[in-house]
Amino acid sequence: MTLAIEPAKENFRLGMLVYDTRYRSYTIQVIVLLLVLLFLLWLTNNTISNLADRGKDINFDFLSSRAGYDIDQQLVPYTNDSTHFRALLVGLLNTLAVAFCASIIATILGVTVGILRLSKNWLVARLMTVYIEIFRNVPLLLWIILTYTIFSEARPVPKDFKVTPEMIEAGEQPKALMNFWDTIAVTNRSSNIPAPLLDRPLGTVDFLTIPINLSVLASLIIIGASIYVHRRLKLKAKAVQEATGVRPTTWWKSLLILLAPIAVFLTASGLHFEYPVLKGFNFQGGISIAHSFTALVIAISIYSATYIAEAVRAGILAISRGQSEAAFALGLRPGRTMNLVVLPQALRVIVPPMISQYLNITKNTTLGAAISYLDLKGTLGGITLNQTGRELECMMLMMLIFLTLSLIISSIGNAYNASVKLKER
Amino acid sequence: MSSSFVRTEMLPQQTPPVGESGIIKWLRENLFSGWFNSILTLLALGALYNLIQILLPWLSNSVWNAESLRECRDIVIAQSGEGASGACWAMVRVRWNQFLFGLYPVEEYWRPTTAFALMFVALAPVLYYGLKRPSAQLVGVVSVLMVLALFGLGTDFGHIFLMGLVMAALTALAWVAPKKLVFVTLLFPLVAFYLLWGGSVWGPIGTLAGFVILGAVWWVAQRKLGVVVAAGVALVVAVLWWLGVQTSITTALHTAMPMELPYVRSDDFGGFLLAFVIGITAITASLPIGILLALGRQSNMPIVKSLSIGFIEFFRGVPLITVLFSANFMLLYFLPPRTNLDLILRVIIVVIIFASAYIAEVVRGGLAALPRGQYEAADALGLDYWQAQGLIIMPQALKISIPGIVSSFIGLFKDTTLVALVGLMDPLQGVTKIVRADTAWKGIYWEPYIFVGAIFFFFCFSMSRYSMYLERKLKTDHR
Numbered sequence: 096m097t098l099a100i101e102p103a104k105e106n107f108r109l110g111m112l113v114y115d116t117r118y119r120s121y122t123i124q125v126i127v128l129l130l131v132l133l134f135l136l137w138l139t140n141n142t143i144s145n146l147a148d149r150g151k152d153i154n155f156d157f158l159s160s161r162a163g164y165d166i167d168q169q170l171v172p173y174t175n176d177s178t179h180f181r182a183l184l185v186g187l188l189n190t191l192a193v194a195f196c197a198s199i200i201a202t203i204l205g206v207t208v209g210i211l212r213l214s215k216n217w218l219v220a221r222l223m224t225v226y227i228e229i230f231r232n233v234p235l236l237l238w239i240i241l242t243y244t245i246f247s248e249a250r251p252v253p254k255d256f257k258v259t260p261e262m263i264e265a266g267e268q269p270k271a272l273m274n275f276w277d278t279i280a281v282t283n284r285s286s287n288i289p290a291p292l293l294d295r296p297l298g299t300v301d302f303l304t305i306p307i308n309l310s311v312l313a314s315l316i317i318i319g320a321s322i323y324v325h326r327r328l329k330l331k332a333k334a335v336q337e338a339t340g341v342r343p344t345t346w347w348k349s350l351l352i353l354l355a356p357i358a359v360f361l362t363a364s365g366l367h368f369e370y371p372v373l374k375g376f377n378f379q380g381g382i383s384i385a386h387s388f389t390a391l392v393i394a395i396s397i398y399s400a401t402y403i404a405e406a407v408r409a410g411i412l413a414i415s416r417g418q419s420e421a422a423f424a425l426g427l428r429p430g431r432t433m434n435l436v437v438l439p440q441a442l443r444v445i446v447p448p449m450i451s452q453y454l455n456i457t458k459n460t461t462l463g464a465a466i467s468y469l470d471l472k473g474t475l476g477g478i479t480l481n482q483t484g485r486e487l488e489c490m491m492l493m494m495l496i497f498l499t500l501s502l503i504i505s506s507i508g509n510a511y512n513a514s515v516k517l518k519e520r
Numbered sequence: 521m522s523s524s525f526v527r528t529e530m531l532p533q534q535t536p537p538v539g540e541s542g543i544i545k546w547l548r549e550n551l552f553s554g555w556f557n558s559i560l561t562l563l564a565l566g567a568l569y570n571l572i573q574i575l576l577p578w579l580s581n582s583v584w585n586a587e588s589l590r591e592c593r594d595i596v597i598a599q600s601g602e603g604a605s606g607a608c609w610a611m612v613r614v615r616w617n618q619f620l621f622g623l624y625p626v627e628e629y630w631r632p633t634t635a636f637a638l639m640f641v642a643l644a645p646v647l648y649y650g651l652k653r654p655s656a657q658l659v660g661v662v663s664v665l666m667v668l669a670l671f672g673l674g675t676d677f678g679h680i681f682l683m684g685l686v687m688a689a690l691t692a693l694a695w696v697a698p699k700k701l702v703f704v705t706l707l708f709p710l711v712a713f714y715l716l717w718g719g720s721v722w723g724p725i726g727t728l729a730g731f732v733i734l735g736a737v738w739w740v741a742q743r744k745l746g747v748v749v750a751a752g753v754a755l756v757v758a759v760l761w762w763l764g765v766q767t768s769i770t771t772a773l774h775t776a777m778p779m780e781l782p783y784v785r786s787d788d789f790g791g792f793l794l795a796f797v798i799g800i801t802a803i804t805a806s807l808p809i810g811i812l813l814a815l816g817r818q819s820n821m822p823i824v825k826s827l828s829i830g831f832i833e834f835f836r837g838v839p840l841i842t843v844l845f846s847a848n849f850m851l852l853y854f855l856p857p858r859t860n861l862d863l864i865l866r867v868i869i870v871v872i873i874f875a876s877a878y879i880a881e882v883v884r885g886g887l888a889a890l891p892r893g894q895y896e897a898a899d900a901l902g903l904d905y906w907q908a909q910g911l912i913i914m915p916q917a918l919k920i921s922i923p924g925i926v927s928s929f930i931g932l933f934k935d936t937t938l939v940a941l942v943g944l945m946d947p948l949q950g951v952t953k954i955v956r957a958d959t960a961w962k963g964i965y966w967e968p969y970i971f972v973g974a975i976f977f978f979f980c981f982s983m984s985r986y987s988m989y990l991e992r993k994l995k996t997d998h999r
Contacts, residue, residue, distance in 0.1 A: 113748050116904075124823040131827060138854045145853045216557045217550035218564045232980035233973040234934040237948055241973075244965045458839035464941050465949060476845060486849035494838045494846075501837040 142487070155492075157483040158183070164478050166469045167385050168192075171305050179479050186474030187496065193391050193470065194457040200396035201456065202449075205403025212408055223404070231401040236462055238398050243390035243466040250283040253377045273371075280371050280378050286389055287371035287378040294365025310364060317356050325352045387468035391460065399456050403449060410445035411437060443516045450508030454501055471496060581606030584613060588960035611964055612971045615955050617673070619971070622790015622945045628718070628782060630675040632793050634683050635715040637666035639800065641690050642708035645701040656695040663687035716789075716797065718781035722770040730766060734758035786864040790945030792975065795936040797864070802871040802936075803929050809872065810879025811918075815909065817880065818887050828880070835877035840935055843870050848942040867939050875932045882928055886921030887913065919994050926987035930980045937976075947972050 112122045146152060158180040165175050170188040173181055212223040230238070251271035258269050273280045280287045297309035328345060336342040371381035414437050422432040461472040469477070471493060480489040538544060551561045581600050586592040589608055596606035612619070621629060640662040648654040666687060670680045694701055710724040738754035745753065774780075789797065816828030835843070847870040848863070855861060890913060898908035918925075940949030952968045955961050 113746075120821050124821050127827065128823050141856050142853045145857055148857055211560075214557075214560070215550065215553065216560050216564075219560050222564055222568070228981065229977065232930070232934075232977045232984070234937040234948060234976055236937045236940075237969055237973050237976070240949065241965070241969045244969075248963070248965060461839040461841040462938070464841060472839075472841060476842065480849070487853060490842065490846050490850050493842055497839060497842065498834070498837040 146487075151484075153487060154485070155488055157479075157485055157488070160483075162479065163482070166474065168388055168469065179475075179483070182474045182479060183471070183492075186469060186471040189388075189468070189474075190457070190460050190470040190472075193388065193395070193460045193463065193468070194453075196392045197395040197399065197456050197460070198453050200392065201399040201403055201452070204396060204400035206407050208400060209404035209407030210411070212404060213411060227401045227404055230398055231405075235394065235398045235459060236465055238394040239391060239462055240465055242394045243386060246281070246286075246386040246390050247283055250281050253280075253282045253284065253373060256280060256282070256373050256378075278368075278370055280373075282378065284377065285383040285385055287381045287383050289368040289370050290380070290382045292367055292369050293361075294367070296364065314357060314360065317360055321353050321356050325349055328352065385468075387463060387466045390466060391463045391468055395456055395459055395462075399452055399459070402452050402455075406445050406448040406452065407441075409448075410441035413444045414440050439515070443512070446508070446512045446515060450505060450512065453508065454504050457500055457504060458497065578605045578607050583608050583610050586610035587614070589962065589964050590960075608964060608967055609971075611955065611961050611967055615951070615961075618954070619791045619947055619951055621793045622951060623788040624784060624790070624793060625782070625788065626674075627676070628784060629673045630670055630679045630683060631715045631718070631781070631784075633666060633669050633673065633675075634686075635712040636796070637662050637683075637687065638704070638708060638711060638715075641687075641694075641701065642705040644694060645698070645705050648698070649702075650699050652695060652698050655698040655701060656691055659687070659691045659694045659701075663691055714781070717784055717786075719783040720770070720774045721779040721781070722773045726766040726770040727762065730758050730762045733761050786862045787945075789864060791947045791951050794864070794939070794944060794946055794950075795933070798868055798871060798936045798939060799933040801868050802875050802932055805872045806875035806879050806932070807925070809876035811883050811914070813876060813880035814883035814887060817884055832877045832880050835874050836881065840871075840874055840938055841941060843874050844938060844942050846870065863942070864944065867942065867944065871932070871935070875928065878928045878931070879925060882921045882924035883917065885924060886917035886919075889920050890917055922987055922991055922994070926983055930983050933980060933983070934976065947975070 112118050159178050161175075162177055162179045162182040163175050164182070166173055166182065166185050166189075168189055169185050170192060171181075171185060173185045208223050208226065211219050212227065214220050214223075255270035256273065262269065271282075278289050293310055297313060299306045299308050301307070328348060332343050332345045369380050371378040371383070373379075418436055418440065419432050422436040427435065460470055463470050464472050464477065467473065475489055475496075476493045480486060483489075535541070539548065552558045577600070581596050581604055583592045583595045583606055586595060586608065587610070589611070592606070592608035592610055596604055600606070617626070617629070621632065624632065641659050644655045644658050647658070663684070667680060667684045670683065690701075690704065707728075710728055714721065714724045734754045734757070737757045738750050741750035741753050744750075813828050813832055816824045817832060819825055819828075844867060847866040851861065851866050851870075894912055894916065895908070898912040903911065937946050937948040940946040945951060945954075948969075952972060955968055956964060
């Protein structure tokens with residue numbers, strides 16, 4: 096019989112840094128850190144000597160000098176006399192505009208397609224599968240370029256829309272017609288849509304050199320207030336239902352609260368539309384939207400919608416059949432089963448991939464460079480970079496902005512995810 | 521006493537009602553169950569009808585032989601009358617080589633073709649390690665296809681014969697000793713690099729010699745210094761060889777004994793050749809790097825962990841285009857002065873880095889999905905870190921993450937089209953732009969995009985189906 100002998104206390108030897116698991120992790124970490132620091136030092140060193148070779152320095156002063164180029168689509172006032180910083184701002188807003196519109200359209204389309212793909216209708220389910228497979232297996236760049244090419248090459252030139260008195264006499268139609276009861280004209284140059292105008296606008300206020308339209312602000316506040324009151328109404332109805340078992344009718348109150356205030360406000364300000372009209376060689380009046388914007392939004396939406404559809408489908412499939420069967424056994428109708436039982440549970444599976452889709456949409460807007468859409472990549476990373484030759488500064492700034500955007504979107508998404516996820520201990 | 525009627529004989533079996541059997545039942549259940557579904561069906565049928573009405577004449581009037589779009593249109597009108605529409609696939613036929621190879625010199629087309637064929641030989645041991653029949657079958661079929669393709673591309677007979685001989689030898693090797701094909705896999709990167717770019721044969725041989733030196737030094741040193749230290753020493757020696765000695769020796773050898781293939785400039789790479797070179801290199805390299813990053817992120821060493829997180833989150837937070845532009849503009853600042861790194865090489869490096877960040881996140885998901893007990897069981901067996909990872913953790917984690925990994929690969933392959941934005945000639949932007957700028961084909965847009973899209977669709981769709989097959993094949997749970 097042997098006795099367990101306490102091992103002799105070992106003295107620290109140098110070899111233990113490599114062969115003893117207690118110390119090895121320190122050795123590895125120190126070596127990794129040293130290598131990374133050496134690598135960074137090497138990069139910095141190279142950068143300094145390269146900059147010195149070219150007689151350049153790192154300097155962000157160019158942001159306050161004159162930009163000198165035009166941008167078609169500008170959400171804040173901008174002329175070619177404005178600074179490069181202003182151009183950056185215009186570009187950033189253009190990026191956000193595309194990302195925002197595309198996210199909304201992609202969500203609506205994606206959720207619809209995802210649910211329809213699970214439909215019992217054989218034909219519709221197959222069609223949706225074909226749509227999803229075709230669009231997600233072909234590069235997004237192809238869809239963007241193809242959409243843009245169709246808009247700018249297959250659409251008629253403005254003069255085809257012309258109606259002359261002789262044509263009216265002869266009862267002929269012009270070569271091209273406007274869509275939606277003569278309100279929208281899509282030519283090979285741009286899409287012209289009606290512009291909402293107010294007779295009695297509230298005017299504008301400058302906020303950090305960005306003009307803010309007070310009428311729009313007021314409308315937004317009114318809509319927000321209506322939604323808040325509406326939510327209170329719903330809560331009250333729910334309280335009554337739980338106390339008495341009978342839910343009071345609220346639908347006409349909801350409609351009134353949601354629609355009446357904004358309608359009254361807009362009528363009081365005298366809302367009317369200015370329609371695009373063919374004058375001379377092009378359409379005048381209304382809002383003219385560049386094809387690069389339309390094509391980018393459409394292509395990104397239909398492409399990303401396929402990913403959202405798959406996320407929605409996976410989420411709904413992840414809920415076990417027993418849940419909906421239990422709901423049916425309780426006597427819930429299919430619609431309420433979906434709303435009250437399946438969707439709340441599916442949401443926590445659906446939301447995380449949706450967040451990463453919104454991030455992808457934001458990052459994919461940079462593909463607008465292929466159809467010369469002047470977003471952040473086009474202004475700061477394109478023309479400004481080429482004009483000033485400050486590659487390092489422009490690229491660093493752009494990466495920083497995108498990292499910040501990603502961080503903001505993912506934290507908003509995570510906050511929402513935390514609110515819908517299963518509460519467990 | 522009550523009397524009741526009791527039937528004593530069986531009734532003959534009756535056929536089900538017409539509405540409850542056959543096609544009518546199927547239609548009622550699948551297309552017209554309820555008013556909502558009926559409306560959906562009718563809408564879908566309407567959409568389908570419209571689509572077919574436009575597509576069918578367009579496709580059936582396709583023109584395959586013409587020299588310009590004008591000619592195409594004339595042929596369509598001559599065939600089907602005024603106002604008829606027809607696809608002009610003649611463009612694809614005329615520009616086929618350019619779509620495949622870009623501006624790669626015509627007389628060198630055999631090189632990328634051979635490299636592509638060799639890739640399957642290199643893949644054979646990965647797919648069927650040590651299996652005689654499937655390896656030989658794969659290599660044999662690829663050899664025959666390669667020779668046919670070389671004939672189709674109009675390669676001179678000498679090269680066809682030579683390459684056919686090489687492939688025949690490899691087929692024989694696959695039949696005799698399938699395990700030896702691993703050497704082809706190991707050599708493939710250098711061989712493919714040499715075949716594609718050409719230049720002096722001594723460059724790749726010098727690089728290869730570095731690896732041989734690495735192995736030799738390690739083997740000699742490990743007896744005295746132990747495995748870990750020997751590996752470090754061998755690495756240092758090899759790096760010294762690659763950075764310090766290699767260039768002068770290979771230059772000397774080249775002047776003494778010049779052996780070379782004509783050098784092809786990176787600007788000439790284009791079309792699907794470029795997409796494949798970037799896509800395949802990035803896919804193969806990003807997987808191991810991504811796994812290492814995922815392990816780093818899961819490790820309990822704080823410095824390694826935070827470095828990995830920083831790396832992964834940075835590259836996942838910025839769009840690929842900004843990274844590609846950095847390869848174009850910024851890498852020149854970061855590398856030592858007067859380094860002249862090729863644009864394709866720079867793009868490949870940043871695409872690898874970018875893709876490995878995504879792979880790392882996918883693999884991390886797989887690692888996190890493993891039950892804690894698996895790690896503890898590995899520890900309890902007394903396995904060390906790499907043994908536990910290699911034998912217990914990774915096989916399971918990678919299996920879980922197959923769908924994610926493959927969809928990252930698909931995304932990566934689709935993203936190779938973005939290199940057009942830094943001036944490389946990808947099939948989508950680069951080649952199509954050149955074709956559309958040609959006066960003969962001015963105004964053509966559906967056909968080139970449908971063609972390029974169809975090829976991308978074929979590869980991406982096959983990849984996703986293969987991953988589904990792999991998932992089913994590797995499934996071990998009993999459901």
